[in-house]
């Protein structure tokens with residue numbers, strides 16, 4: 001039995017596109033509340049819906065939180081839409097999908113649907129605003145971060161435990177605020193030091209480590225490493241910049257927050 005009120009399972013953690021041993025970004029959050037397990041997905045990137053079946057019945061998901069509308073974070077909402085709408089057991093009830101303001105239109109376009117109804121009968125698309133999302137046991141705060149499109153870092157709190165998720169982000173105050181004193185900081189590390197990395201796009205392992213240090217995060221989990229990089233090198237960068245416990249996210253691993 002878990003000692004933490006919040007558990008996270010890595011469904012997919014490959015950076016920017018699916019790799020040979022992982023789908024793109026997707027994380028399953030679970031917490032007990034009112035006598036049952038509540039399940040929320042952080043992102044549903046390409047390839048992740050297939051992998052999700054390995055860990056849980058996808059029809060038991062209560063909500064999805066999308067960090068931003070790049071394909072590697074949202075595209076498997078297309079397959080999930082089909083699964084819920086056309087399931088032989090009958091259409092499933094609408095579930096909330098929090099995300100950027102344009103999510104409903106963009107997902108309709110991704111599936112080549114008319115905007116009305118688009119996926120609006122399957123998903124209740126809700127834009128992040130300045131208020132925290134209160135959903136079952138979860139309290140979620142979204143902060144805008146720097147990335148080429150509107151993107152959010154997400155801070156999820158359950159019974160005094162805090163998970164911070166970077167989504168995709170360059171170094172910025174929104175990211176550090178999200179990671180402040182977090183029990184577990186799930187942070188992207190797509191870049192490597194010494195390369196001509198464009199600004200305001202992604203983090204190196206060293207930048208992820210420094211952000212965790214500056215924010216006082218208690219544990220660091222590196223994710224979103226693209227298959228073209230060596231994860232051990234990214235990890236080594238982060239270890240130099242952060243004194244706490246740091247690890248590489250791996251598909252199928254569950255962490256108590």
Ligand SMILES: [Zn+2]
Nearest residue numbers: 016070072168
């Ligand atoms: Zn990404």
Ligand SMILES: [Zn+2]
Nearest residue numbers: 068070147168
């Ligand atoms: Zn992105």
